[in-house]
Amino acid sequence: MTDPRPPQPEQQQSMPGLTEPMDPRPDHGEKSYQGSGKLSGKTAIITGGDSGIGRAVAIAFAREGADILISYLNEEEDGKKRRSGSRRRVAGWC
Numbered sequence: 250m251t252d253p254r255p256p257q258p259e260q261q262q263s264m265p266g267l268t269e270p271m272d273p274r275p276d277h278g279e280k281s282y283q284g285s286g287k288l289s290g291k292t293a294i295i296t297g298g299d300s301g302i303g304r305a306v307a308i309a310f311a312r313e314g315a316d317i318l319i320s321y322l323n324e325e326e327d328g329k330k331r332r333s334g335s336r337r338r339v340a341g342w343c
Contacts, residue, residue, distance in 0.1 A: 268300060277305040284312030291315045299323075 260271060268275060293310045297303035298319035310317050 275301075277301075278308040278312070282309055282312050284309070284314065286314045289314035292317070294318045294320065296320045297322075 258272065268277075288310055291314070293315045295303055295307045295310065295317055298307040298317075299321035303319075303321070307317055307319050
C-alpha cells in the first residue's frame with residue numbers, strides 16, 4: 250500500500266459513506282499500525298467500530314492488546330426497516 254499524498258481527489262458520498270468506493274482508500278491502520286501492548290489486560294467497548302474513526306480505534310486498541318467489543322448500526326438495513334415499518338424494540342435503556 251502506498252501512502253496517499255495530497256492533493257486528494259474531492260469525493261462526495263451520500264450517507265452512509267462506504268470505504269470500498271473511495272480512491273485512494275482510507276488507511277484505518279490495518280497494515281500500517283504496529284501496536285506495542287499498551288492496553289494488554291484492558292477491555293474496550295467501541296461504538297461505530299465498523300467504519301471511519303471507530304474502525305481505526307478498534308484496530309488500534311486490538312493491536313495494543315485490548316479485548317474489544319464492537320457495536321455498530323447497519324444503516325442500510327436500518328433504513329430498509331424504517332421504510333417498511335418492520336422495526337421493533339429488542340432492548341431497554343441501559
